[in-house]
Amino acid sequence: MIAIHENKVLYVQSLFKIEIENQREKALTKLKKINKNQFNTAEKNYLRSVIRLFEKNSSIKIIECVPNTIETLIVSIGSIPPNSRFYKNGKPKKTLKKFILDALNYKYLRGTFYPIYFKELGIKSCVYCNSQLSITAVKSNGTYSAKFDVDHYYSRDKYPFLSISLFNLYPACASCNRVKSNNKIEFELYTLDSKKTTKSKYNFKMSSYSKSKYLTTRDAQEINFSFSEPTYNDPIAKKFNDVFHIESIYETQKDLIEELIIKSQIYNKSYLKSLNENFNKLSLHPELFKRLLVGNYTQDKDIHKRPMSKIVMDIAKQLNLIREE
Ligand SMILES: [Zn+2]
Structure with missing residues (x-):
């Protein structure tokens, strides 16, 4: 990706x-x-x-x-x-x-x-x-x-x-x-193109009503998301979604998004601040703090390091759990 x-x-x-x-x-x-x-x-x-x-x-x-x-x-x-x-x-x-x-x-x-x-x-x-x-x-x-x-x-x-x-x-x-x-x-x-190595052109996006609908119903099935990919130059190139069935695979992983929604409700500013302060006492890298917060890597350059990192970082950014770099 x-x-x-x-x-x-x-x-x-x-x-x-x-x-x-x-x-x-x-x-x-x-x-x-x-x-x-x-x-x-x-x-x-x-x-x-x-x-x-x-x-x-x-x-x-x-x-x-x-x-x-x-x-x-x-x-x-x-x-x-x-x-x-x-x-x-x-x-x-x-x-x-x-x-x-x-x-x-x-x-x-x-x-x-x-x-x-x-x-x-x-x-x-x-x-x-x-x-x-x-x-x-x-x-x-x-x-x-x-x-x-x-x-x-x-x-x-x-x-x-x-x-x-x-x-x-x-x-x-x-x-x-x-x-x-x-x-x-x-x-x-x-x-050799540095632009392609810092930002992925593939993205997951939760639908605008998913968060409120989930918070009312507590039903993860109410969460919807889409997967977008770049426009391809080659006219016979097939879409990732058509070849690898990305959306169907991730459809089974809505509990990941559910957890992020819950975290976004619990981790308010003051809680994050105190967590961050305690974390700093351990002298660990700030990036590790974000990783622990969302449970996966949070930067595009690290996508390949762990399964599910892309969907987690995209939705966590959308929920303002972590900031876009
Ligand atoms: Zn695969």
Whole structure:
């Protein structure tokens, strides 16, 4: 629901230089072990170009390359050639795509590197719906383990060589990842435009009569809200609400708004003042005071740190529980 500045991402990547270099080296070793003779000419050439990208002396750092470079690779390397390997003894043969994906080992990184990398970047919740964590319990060999869920901006199916390129990874919950599939949306998580990283263009708004109606009836179902999104330049881009069903998801979370309405009634000026004074005695950051007050992060730049932060901060501002920055 908000973009992150590319420079911040590059800084976080610099903290993980050793891990990233290891990923590149391991991928290269495995890519080189793939027996080229089993493929047709187009596939062989494709594999050669992919191997070159992972070489130490490649001019492009394939794991760290910025969105602009990724776009040039989409043109120069292109999508995987049609599969030339079909059946052997009734069983499908392993495709070149699968060989490349296995060599890059994105699945392994989901349970190891991505949780710590994205935590450092400040992303724990789904960047599309902000209603769930981008972590799923996955069963493997009979046991469950937590795996980080990411959507690939350029799909793994078409561009397997970008499956571990960090700027191609958008943390998303399992549900959004599934419904997005091939739907075209206009949202770039990584940007050079500072305006897009300080203020989200997606907003929740409670209807004007909701507060009074709730206070009279004490029925959270009387609370209504809407979700607004920017106008998109791309005519075929679908709305977030249509793809991710934002309003239906949040319709089930009206108790969050209910709590904020009650807080806005209880926390009058003098109570807030005394709370603030006591809080100051602990020498904690004023932002933390606001967070405790509403029960979630309160600044747009922190949206991805916790599920439900966007709806909570928007409605809390509307109720004057916290001030607009
Ligand atoms: Zn989601």
